[in-house]
Amino acid sequence: MEITGHSKIMFVLADPVDHVRASAVLNAYFSGIGEDVATSPLAVLPQDLGTVVNAIRLMGNVVGFGVTIPHKVAIMQLLDDVTDRAGMIGAVNFVRRCQDGRLVGDNLDAPGFLAGLSAHGFSAAGKRVLQLGAGGAGRATALAVAQAGAAELRISNRDQARGHALAVAVQALFPATQVSAGPAAAEAFDLIVNTTPLGMKAADAMPVDISNITSSTVVYDIIVNPPVTRLMDAARARGTVTIGGKAMLDAQMALVATFIKR
Template sequence: MKPSNAPITGDTRLFAIVGDPIAQAKSPALFNQLFVDLGVNAVLVPLQIPSARLPVAIAGLKAFANLDGIVVTVPHKVAILEHLDLLGAHAQAVGAVNCMRRLADGRWEGEMYDGAGFVAGLHAQGLCSANWRVFLTGCGGAGKAVAHAMAGAGIAAIRLVDSQLHRQHELAEQLRAIHPRLHVSQGGVADAEHDLAINATPCGMAEGDPLPFAIDKLRPDAIVADLVMKPERTPLLAAAEARGHRIHLGRHLLENQAALVAAFFGAATSLQATPTHGEYP
């Protein structure tokens, strides 16, 4: 897919993605293609913002009267919370946001669609996660987001593993409190009980990383997913594929999340569907 974006004119509405680094970000290409497809005169631009400059940068962004929303990525997903006036349900559960929008009354609302993007990615691949039993390793921000979203999507059970035990315990307690019908267990390995095994640790990004978990006890029909986006085929996914497992790539999360975030932005009153090319027939 060749990304494109509509001609930018004085009345183009503005969105941004903030992160550091930002050169690798795929959101500008994804969102600008979405805006073209949706027929809205809007553009999303990448902003590289070092952590130390985040407060002044966000204050500046809020002062741009034609800027309606911000995608938030590493390392600002938690630090941004103090710049928000209210949080959506997913953001409250996860304690982090990946996007924020200006409300009609001028307040800024944050929400977290990383988990919903993962679930939407599974569904987009024709997979139905209802009643699944899931193995998840990594209970940091990404793991929390995915666990809460999968719980919300109706899985039956989840097994949590994190080398930082306090994170594992904390997420287990949170899930039990919010989703009382979900069966939550801790520790152990991915085995024959699991329909889906997910890596939500950074393990696999660096060359020479070990596999984040052993896959030799999984049933042949179990799906193996990795949230790591680069490399696209991590050692975990390569090993799973070699054993005949169906695999699920990290980029599906991002690609499916963009539409959800665009809808969140679209709910802002200022982003109206207008003929993008009206002036230039």
């Protein structure tokens, strides 16, 4: 990749930065579609976030920046505007820098998640969905599933109070979906979504027992690495369709490309 004065520049703000892969994925994506856009990770401490964001406002060749742990919530109050979607989710993961330096935040986890599902020919509409986890990504996927018209959404989270709070919030926004929280038997659902990090390490426990699911269940694990988690492996052994986190990530790349051009 040749970065010149004509290149559009993006960043990914994180602390720590050593886990950041989005910059490489964005660079590969933009290079693949022939766009002169270059992205670099930026190590930014939480106490310096405001200073860095204000500096980016002054950088005329910057078109936007990704935001990851631990800045996704704190960034919101530093921006000029956030999309309705980001406001509903309560977190931003991508910011567009307009030509006049204004900064607009969005959350692309939710549409990326749904696009990944649809790329495999599935929709959450009318489905019974079991979601494992209620963290940052889980909040986006739960709202996405309900907004897509799921019949039922069950949220199982290690911290049950947190799972319950998310269920209450989603239910209030989407009354047509029956939303609840607590442990659940996987076989009672059409779509199982893992939003916990369980599966990133080989020694991790399974996020849910799927020994009784049938081949009609779809298992969507949003973990990107490894591309096939233990959960997906076990699901495949039962003949089910599995979707990995790359589908969600790839969809977000296309969404970023559109977002920075608006």
